[in-house]
Amino acid sequence: xxxxxxxxxxxxxxxxxxxxxxxxxxxxxxxxxxxxxxxxxxxxxxxxxxxxxxxxxxxxxxxxxxxxxxxxxxxxxxxxxxxxxxxxxxxxxxxxxxxxxxxxxxxxxxxxxxxxxxxxxxxxxxxxxxxxxxxxxxxxxxxxxxxxxxxxxxxxxxxxxxxxxxxxxxxxxxxxxxxxxxxxxxxxxxxxxxxxxxxxxxxxxxxxxxxxxxxxxxxxxxxxxxxxxxxxxxxxxxxxxxxxxxxxxxxxxxxxxxxxxxxxxxxxxxxxxxxxxxxxxxxxxxxxxxxxxxxxxxxxxxxxxxxxxxxx
Amino acid sequence: xxxxxxxxxxxxxxxxxxxxxxxxxxxxxxxxxxxxxxxxxxxxxxxxxxxxxxxxxxxxxxxxxxxxxxxxxxxxxxxxxxxxxxxxxxxxxxxxxxxxxxxxxxxxxxxxxxxxxxxxxxxxxxxxxxxxxxxxxxxxxxxxxxxxxxxxxxxxxxxxxxxxxxxxxxxxxxxxxxxxxxxxxxxxxxxxxxxxxxxxxxxxxxxxxxxxxxxxxxxx
Numbered sequence: 001x002x003x004x005x006x007x008x009x010x011x012x013x014x015x016x017x018x019x020x021x022x023x024x025x026x027x028x029x030x031x032x033x034x035x036x037x038x039x040x041x042x043x044x045x046x047x048x049x050x051x052x053x054x055x056x057x058x059x060x061x062x063x064x065x066x067x068x069x070x071x072x073x074x075x076x077x078x079x080x081x082x083x084x085x086x087x088x089x090x091x092x093x094x095x096x097x098x099x100x101x102x103x104x105x106x107x108x109x110x111x112x113x114x115x116x117x118x119x120x121x122x123x124x125x126x127x128x129x130x131x132x133x134x135x136x137x138x139x140x141x142x143x144x145x146x147x148x149x150x151x152x153x154x155x156x157x158x159x160x161x162x163x164x165x166x167x168x169x170x171x172x173x174x175x176x177x178x179x180x181x182x183x184x185x186x187x188x189x190x191x192x193x194x195x196x197x198x199x200x201x202x203x204x205x206x207x208x209x210x211x212x213x214x215x216x217x218x219x220x221x222x223x224x225x226x227x228x229x230x231x232x233x234x235x236x237x238x239x240x241x242x243x244x245x246x247x248x249x250x251x252x253x254x255x256x257x258x259x260x261x262x263x264x265x266x267x268x269x270x271x272x273x274x275x276x277x278x279x280x281x282x283x284x285x286x287x288x289x290x291x292x293x294x295x296x297x298x299x300x301x302x303x304x305x306x307x308x309x310x311x312x
Numbered sequence: 313x314x315x316x317x318x319x320x321x322x323x324x325x326x327x328x329x330x331x332x333x334x335x336x337x338x339x340x341x342x343x344x345x346x347x348x349x350x351x352x353x354x355x356x357x358x359x360x361x362x363x364x365x366x367x368x369x370x371x372x373x374x375x376x377x378x379x380x381x382x383x384x385x386x387x388x389x390x391x392x393x394x395x396x397x398x399x400x401x402x403x404x405x406x407x408x409x410x411x412x413x414x415x416x417x418x419x420x421x422x423x424x425x426x427x428x429x430x431x432x433x434x435x436x437x438x439x440x441x442x443x444x445x446x447x448x449x450x451x452x453x454x455x456x457x458x459x460x461x462x463x464x465x466x467x468x469x470x471x472x473x474x475x476x477x478x479x480x481x482x483x484x485x486x487x488x489x490x491x492x493x494x495x496x497x498x499x500x501x502x503x504x505x506x507x508x509x510x511x512x513x514x515x516x517x518x519x520x521x522x523x524x525x526x527x528x529x530x531x532x
Contacts, residue, residue, distance in 0.1 A: 035357045121356060147354025150423050157418070178350035299351045300491040306484075 030132060034124035037171070041132045047073070050100040050128065052171045062099035062133070069102075069134055070109055071271045076201050077103060078272045079226045079235040083164055083199045085277060086224070086237060088259050090114060090163035094155075094191070096148040096179075097169035098125055101135030108141055110266055117162075118143045119151045121169075121176075149178050152187050161193040167200035175203075177302040180212065184299075185219040192240040204234040208307040213284075214294035222285040226277065243283055323388075326513065327449050328470045330395065330506055334445045335474030337499045340482045341402065342367050344492055345435055348405065352413040353427035362427040363435070370436045374443020381444065382451035388514035391448055394441060395507030401438040402500040406493045409434055446471055 026049075030041040040051040049063040063073040072078050080103065083090075091114055095104055098120035107116060120126050123145045129135035137143055144151055148169050165188050169179050178184060188198060198220070202212050204227075213236075216223060220238035227234045264274035297304065345363045346355065353359050381390075404412075413430050420426040446467065453463045486495050 121354070147356050147423070149351060150354040153352065153417065154421075176350075176355050177347070178355060181351075183351060298491075299347075300493060301487075302347070303488040306488050 030128065032124060032128075034122050036122045037173070039122075039124055039128055041128060048132065050125075050133065053173050062102055064100065064102055064133060070106060070269075072102070072106060073271075075228055076233045076235065077106070079228070079233065079277070079280070080166060080168070080199050080201065081106075081267065081272055082224070082226045082235060082237055082277045082281060083166070083197050084110070084263060084267075085260065085274065085281075086239065087164060087195065087197045088257075088263055090197075092160075092162045092193075093117070093164045093166070094162040095119065095166045095168065096151070097167070098129055098135075098143065099168065100133035101129035102133060103166065103168070104141060105134065105136055106270060108136060109270070110263075114140070116141045119146055119148050121145070121147050148176070149184055149187075152184070152191055155191055156187060160191065161196070162191055163193050163196045165192060165196070165198045167198065170201070170203070175208075175304045175308060177297075177304045178299065180215065180297055180304050181302050182215050182218055182296050182298050185215065189219055189240060194241060196240045198236075198238045198240075200236045200238075202234050202236055203308060206308045208304055209234075210290040210294045211297050211304075211307060213288075213290045215297045217284060217288075218296045222283055224281050224283055225287070226280050227282070228280070237281070243285060323513075323517070324453055326510075327391075327452055328466065330391075330510065331445060331449045331467055331471040332474035333502065333506060334395075334398070334442050335471035336478035337398075337474075337503060338367070338371070338439060338442050339475040339478035340486070340499055341405075341435065341438070341496065343479055343482045344487075344495060345431060347487070347492055348409055348434070349413070349427050349430055352417045353423045353430065356423065358424045359427045362424070362431045365428070366431040366435055367439050370439035371443040374440040374445075375447055377440065378444030379447035379451075382448045386448065386451045388452065388517065389511050391445070391452060392507040392510030392514060394444055394448065395510060396504050397507075398438055398441040398445070399500040399502070399504030399507065401441055402496060402503070405434050405438075405496050406500075 026042040026044040028040055029043050029048075030039075032039050037052045042049045042051060043066075046065050046067050047063055048066055049061045051061045061074075065071055065073060072081075090111065093107060093111075093114055093116045095107075095116065096119045098104070098118050101118065104116050104118050107114065118141070120129075120143065126135075126143055126145060130137075146154075148167075167179070167188070169176060192198060200216075203209060216236050216238060220240075220242070222243050223236055223238035224243070225234055226237060260274075267274050295301070342363060345367075346360060349359055349363065353362075378394075412433050416426050416430045416433070420429060449467050449471075450460070450464050453467065454460045482495070490498075
């Protein structure tokens with residue numbers, strides 16, 4: 001009798017335990033195997049995340065707060081907005097690598113008059129972005145399900161130009177090696193308008209860092225690097241017509257401009273501190289953190305995935 | 313009775329080694345094909361569809377043609393010539409791939425058919441030639457119908473082993489150490505050199521046979 005009561009109590013504790021763990025744990029609300037990867041949509045309280053290939057801790061994700069979908073959750077997406085400080089009014093924007101479409105949504109909110117083209121190789125990712133992340137498409141925002149390199153080449157043939165190109169096609173697990181070569185960057189550079197800028201989310205924790213940095217420098221000359229205070233992530237910000245000699249003078253000029261002040265206020269509402277972004281900008285002209293003779297990645301030589309294996 | 317058997321074994325070993333090299337070369341080139349096409353046609357799943365289709369199709373035809381060719385006066389000299397031709401037909405991948413892919417890219421909008429056309433233009437002929445080597449090797453190795461199955465089995469074993477090694481070595485190391493063009497030129501040179509050596513061996517065999525025959529005649 002006593003024994004069975006004890007069992008009952010244990011049972012109740014067990015159930016209670018499960019429900020507590022469940023509340024704290026993420027709930028998978030959608031999962032599918034696409035042609036290119038496993039796609040997972042997870043809810044954890046207010047946070048909704050898109051994940052690829054869950055088991056790896058390198059996996060890069062796209063997240064939003066369900067209660068405030070316009071707020072940017074991840075540092076690297078905030079860092080990408082540094083582009084706006086350098087080029088505050090991009091009319092035509094190209095985003096290569098869609099994720100949850102949060103970047104496109106945010107930019108549309110900040111720049112309602114701009115045209116945004118999104119390119120994503122994986123049709124399933126586009127569907128998931130529409131269904132679970134409120135990815136918005138209209139006359140100004142278009143999505144193309146295509147390989148990024150092929151899109152860029154076709155866009156060049158059509159003589160298209162963009163004021164801002166955002167490269168974010170890497171999910172951390174697998175790098176499309178043809179999207180990291182000198183030839184590819186030259187093509188994207190030709191797609192930029194004269195005042196155009198390019199921002200790219202890059203790899204900072206493996207041997208690849210040096211190769212990638214050297215490749216960007218070979219194409220764009222000096223560029224800005226935007227790092228987190230803890231250096232865990234780096235954004236490359238390159239300008240089509242090169243950097244001004246004096247970054248601080250330029251920064252001061254930008255800071256005084258009225259449109260930037262307006263922008264800074266707008267950015268604050270989505271959780272981005274423009275002042276902090278300014279602080280983290282460094283020019284490679286003065287802060288180059290890789291050897292000058294580092295090898296460049298080309299279409300002939302681009303073992304990006306092999307170089308990315310040993311993170312240190 | 314012992315001596316001729318030994319020399320035959322030595323020759324056979326050489327043929328097995330050549331079959332191994334052709335298997336190695338096929339997969340080395342097939343693996344690089346993905347890298348070669350990517351700048352123009354991307355790395356969508358259908359790119360590999362195009363590449364594998366073209367390689368399978370041309371290997372199939374190569375087996376057919378190689379088998380047919382082996383019925384008419386098969387010789388080590390001809391076998392070596394096939395190696396040299398295979399090496400030569402690989403060279404356009406290095407010299408002409410860029411303008412070829414560029415013009416296909418311009419004329420075919422759909423990257424599925426573009427990549428199919430490009431991989432046909434670049435890899436169809438060399439892979440047919442490389443495929444011809446397998447049945448030709450069987451013809452040179454088989455002495456009687458009783459052992460034909462075993463010879464074919466050994467040959468598949470050796471050439472497929474070569475393919476496995478060609479795949480892993482190329483993807484793990486060669487692309488990390490060399491440019492794509494360097495690897496293709498090296499494979500081309502290797503095949504041509506082996507073809508040349510094969511022809512030299514064939515000539516030596518022939519003169520050896522001749523002198524032996526003369527000796528036999530003088531003994532008689």
